[in-house]
Amino acid sequence: MPKFKAEATELIATDGIEALVVYLIDHPGAGDVIPGSGGVRKLRWAAKGKGKRGGARIIYLYVVIAARVYLIRWYAKNVKTDLTADEKKQLRQIAAHLKGAQ
Template sequence: METSVFTRSIESLLDEDEYRALQTHLVENPESGSIIPGSGGIRKIRWGLKGRGKRGGARVVYFWAVRRDRILMLYA
């Protein structure tokens, strides 16, 4: 699931293949992002962009609802 803000942002950052790779990574490794302190479990991960490496990549903010086994994409 994703917020409308996330959808708008991610479309300008990643092509379909890159976004699919991000989704696959998060499904397989939902705890890979660092928890943002005081957020109640919201996580952030930096995702490398083509030709820009990890430092120049996109920051993706998401919440993994463990009990529902769902990932909510919040912001990119």
């Protein structure tokens, strides 16, 4: 997850990433499923100096059978408001790969 780590460290402190992981362990179905993404979800999360609403967006996949959460993307809302059709296609491919790896 090198891309996720690079994006996350720009937006939040290390303890914030740990808090996110703990939150997703307790609430793996949090956030909204992104239509056309193969089950990938988007979650609002507070970023440095911002609340949830204007903060970051976490893109992740929860695989029920394996009870695993895969962190895929992290971006600031003020930088990117929504995912493109091409990005959703890429997420579908990633989701299919991760689900098949179980």
